[in-house]
Amino acid sequence: EPEVTQTPSHQVTQMGQEVILRCVPISNHLYFYWYRQILGQKVEFLVSFYNNEISEKSEIFDDQFSVERPDGSNFTLKIRSTKLEDSAMYFCASSEEITDTQYFGPGTRLTVL
């Protein structure tokens, strides 16, 4: 069964450093999403992406975040200058159509020291 994959599973970085989290969505899916979950808190929507453009973003997704589909398979989330409060699990998801079910990856645990 096709699934969303994410790399790395765990990323440790120093405050102020840039990180790139990578996702490979399900191959025939056209809509891509990023969510985050701070330890012990809710899963929070960050951004949705379609046709090489952001289609929706939350108030969390500020100028330090960016997303990109650099090639036909990867979907990335970049955090330009990490802060301690960016420590969280980051989940990628994809769906075939905007109204279809979203399927989530296993997540990347980001630790900012």
Next chain:
Amino acid sequence: DAKTTQPPSMDCAEGRAANLPCNHSTISGNEYVYWYRQIHSQGPQYIIHGLKNNETNEMASLIITEDRKSSTLILPHATLRDTAVYYCIVTVRNNDMRFGAGTRLTVKP
């Protein structure tokens, strides 16, 4: 914020049916009810969704009341592996899933 209300926790005996309620009294006519679950810190796993009619798949059944103001997710024969946080989400476009706190289901032997 999430437009649903779920009990924070529930227990269920292994092998019995687990019935997880969700209130969504402000649901609008074109909003779907989705259920996901999250086992430990894994990615949320899709379970089932519906609009008006009851739905069943290999994982669960979804019962939606006639006025659509509440629903129940039924796991017919709960196993220890079903221990997880279960999220009920209402959404029209499925573009930005708004997760609440969910119900932490503990299946006990």
